[in-house]
Amino acid sequence: MVTLGETMALMHSGTIGSLAHLPSVELAIGGAESNLAIGLSRLGVPTAWVGRVGDDPLGMRVVREIRGEGVEVHCAVDPQRPTGLMIKSRPTGATTRVDYYRSGSAASAIAPADLPEQLIERAELLHISGITPLLSASAHATVLTAVRRAVATGATVSLDVNHRSRLGSRDHLAELLGEILEHVDILIGGPEELALLAPEIDASAPSELLEALTRPGRQVVAKLGPDGAAALAEGRLHEAAGHVVDVVDTVGAGDAFVAGYLSAHLEGLGVPQQLERANACGALACTVPGDWEGAPRPHELAALLAGGSADPVSR
Template sequence: MSSGGSAHSSRDIRGDERSHSGGNRGGAPRVVTVGETMALMRTSVNGSLAHLPTVDVALGGAESNLAIGLCRLGVPSAWVSRVGDDPLGTRVVREIRGEGVDVHCAIDPQRPTGLMVKSRPTAATTRVDYYRSGSAASALAPMDLPDGLIENAELLHVSGLTSLLSPDAHLTVVTAVKRAVAAGVKVSLDVNFRSRLGTRERLATLLGDVLEHVDVLFGGPEELSILAPDAEEAVPRTLLHALARKGREAVVKLGPDGAAALTDGQLHEAPGHVVDVVDTVGAGDAFVAGYLSARLDGLAVPQRLARANACGALACTTPGDWEGAPRLRELDALLSGRGGDPVSR
């Protein structure tokens, strides 16, 4: 495949030669994100897939998780991707559109929709297996980026996941970032390292192509250390100081310990929340959605961190990658202390 994209044609779910399926109920997209969403097979009970008789069908992907989370928080968002010409691809597009996301998704007649299988071998462990090699989204190409979509947004969000899918997918990320910069659109990056897709060294090289243009940077300590190998990983403050620059916000996600952000030389820290954890997958995407929504709402950094931590915590209380992404009223209940009674009357 050439770096300019796949040679075959693509269509959308309705059979058109281009790929757009609108669904945004909140107006023109303020945020655009690009990346793969997979069909998700997940177990509803604990145990090995070698023995369990049934699985549930859902979907999951970091970028669509983010877009859904933003829409639920009142920020119109768009998602750009590719899926296969198969029932799972149809389901992916339908579900994401149904959440109000503006969907721009090419339907690839030659490649399948990627698949993720999530199980809980024990009550304390989660196993995630990916079947995404040669998937439709691995053929993402710059031609899949609609004209004017990025230029008319306020923020472009990308992640390391997409760059690791394939050379063409990485070129799509680089092209999207260049278009955003040329149009004066802010760029957000979540490192989102997945060891099954590539090495830390490979990701560092790829993200080096866009890092200088990033205005808001997210990652856990291990992820941020990929971009700052000389910093001490165990000290989040050191990582933030190594990666922050004038005009850039560097944010470290610390899970139950909360989060910290460094911007304009000032360090901000916020504690996490104690919740009954059901499923942690997708919590990081909910965190980023909370932070970016607060940023777009004009809130100060401490309030951005508070909203992000609350979003991440609430996402952990529900099974699924995005189903627990909260709405503003649910956030208000948690942040105000009114969420103590689990029964709605």
């Protein structure tokens, strides 16, 4: 599996409260596509991530962390632009705030030339998100180039809509994704995200959204959070219930969900099994702080699916 996108340094508070008053933050990394890549790698899928970072300590940390999780890293180092930064805080016990400092970042300058020769051509699956096209015109061109290369070799193309409102409007993202949607074999998103691709359908009707976006050979998947997920494939609607867990941090749960779904797809499992694994991966990701740290390994996944504790690690 190959994916591409921006991974940023992540500063996050370890306690609840406004960053206007907290005395310190902790440092990590995070990015939707690398979160996904790490999740797939932990599940045994050979995975490559393509990105760009600045020539700075934060960029070094991004590369080291992703590579340390067994992901094949293809990352240009930009001497002129900095590594992007996001800051995550919990103003209250029930809310999470994420602020981005990524304008003019190294990753925003990603270009088709950053795609290694023959990397996509060797992949079974190319995964993209709706985040990367919104970074810049060159990032959008890179996504288009990657998709065209994947289509030319018969690889599966998956898309997680993953709308980030601070990067661009719903209409703008719909316009950008419209150029590649016809090539997407696996389309994933929350109801509100899928609705931006089918504006005539109300987001409160997931099954109608799936029907509106289906095409021959395409799987359309709706992430429904605590309510689980639904997918339409080959004219059949599949639904799977979610898991009840003690939620610690929901950021990154959607990426873990997608990793579970795609890993099961690559193993040749049926849609019901893909949804089952996806829900379990998303649930387990919520039980651990961090954007990707809670992505499960096979034994943790097996424990939850067997009816064990949501946190199967004995202490």
